[in-house]
Amino acid sequence: MPTIHEVAREAEVSARTVSRVMNDSANVRHDTRIRVRSIAERMEYRPDPSARAEVRTQAGDRHRRERGLK
Known part of the structure; x- marks a missing residue:
């Protein structure tokens, strides 16, 4: 199964795109x-x-750290 990065490379765009x-x-x-x-x-x-x-978990963790929450 290809990754988002492999699709991006083939399409000549970023993974974000x-x-x-x-x-x-x-x-x-x-x-x-x-x-x-x-x-x-x-x-x-x-x-x-x-x-x-995983990305959503990381974003939530970052949000809590920025707000000084645990």
Whole structure:
């Protein structure tokens, strides 16, 4: 199973751009969106739910540290 970084490398964009495309973010150019989706489909890329959960946990931890919470 390819990673988001492998899709990004193939599409010549950042992993963040791949993430934005896969999450239907509005701030990606139409031609970039089509190219990334096409490559992701060809590579049979599927987002990793455990990676998404890890990112959310890290973001929550960072938020609590910034607010001085435990």
